Amino acid sequence: MAQVTSGLRAVLSVPAVYDLFENVVGAARCRSTFVHDFVRPVAGERVLDVGCGTAAILACLPDVDYCGYDISEAYIDKARMRFAGRGRFFAALLSDHSLDGERPFDLVLAIGLLHHLDDTEATRLLGLCRAALARQGRLVTLDPCYDRSQSPVARWIIAHDRGQNVRDADGYGRLAAGLFARIAVHRRGDLLRIPYTHAIMVCQA
Numbered sequence: 001m002a003q004v005t006s007g008l009r010a011v012l013s014v015p016a017v018y019d020l021f022e023n024v025v026g027a028a029r030c031r032s033t034f035v036h037d038f039v040r041p042v043a044g045e046r047v048l049d050v051g052c053g054t055a056a057i058l059a060c061l062p063d064v065d066y067c068g069y070d071i072s073e074a075y076i077d078k079a080r081m082r083f084a085g086r087g088r089f090f091a092a093l094l095s096d097h098s099l100d101g102e103r104p105f106d107l108v109l110a111i112g113l114l115h116h117l118d119d120t121e122a123t124r125l126l127g128l129c130r131a132a133l134a135r136q137g138r139l140v141t142l143d144p145c146y147d148r149s150q151s152p153v154a155r156w157i158i159a160h161d162r163g164q165n166v167r168d169a170d171g172y173g174r175l176a177a178g179l180f181a182r183i184a185v186h187r188r189g190d191l192l193r194i195p196y197t198h199a200i201m202v203c204q205a
């Protein structure tokens, strides 16, 4: 089973395979519901997307000033091809200096990122997100989430995610505590076509 899981993880690092997998599970509808219910973007806003992957979220955003970061060169290449002219894309680990001349942002997104990071890395990254935000800005995150009431199938799928740091809703909230004045964590079990639970965190400076 461990070999199957690690094989699947390797295959998913290929952008085209990742996109195909996302189509099957209904990721496009998930994104548009997430944007409609939680992100509520406004045209013209300055948006930082950390761990942007192939920047698929851009298909659901109005005309915003978009800046995407991801550590995967392959994902960023795909983002540049698909969304040329819609934003700036950087294949790099986000650091304090990398945002010089770019901040402040009205909106910071971290979609499917925190569950890839341990507590130390996640807290460092959330600190950078907080520092990148304008005074009235917000951070919105989306991640898989453990929940006592979820089905065993959802729990199994989530436990086999590539991200090794899936938390429950309170666990995600704890990462942001002390960094943000207002933190709301929502649970949703209806965003994908498959049994799955998400935690959505909305933080305001």
Ligand SMILES: C[S@@+](CC[C@H](N)C(=O)[O-])C[C@H]1O[C@@H](n2cnc3c(N)ncnc32)[C@H](O)[C@@H]1O
Residues within 6 Å of the ligand: 050, 051, 052, 053, 054, 055, 056, 057, 069, 070, 071, 072, 075, 092, 093, 094, 110, 111, 112, 113, 116
């Ligand atoms: C599950 S994917 C989500 C991609 C994209 N946000 C989306 O919604 O399709 C997680 C992404 O986080 C990126 N990633 C992982 N660790 C990262 C880090 N420390 N800094 C930036 N990106 C990271 C991975 O390369 C991957 O593209």
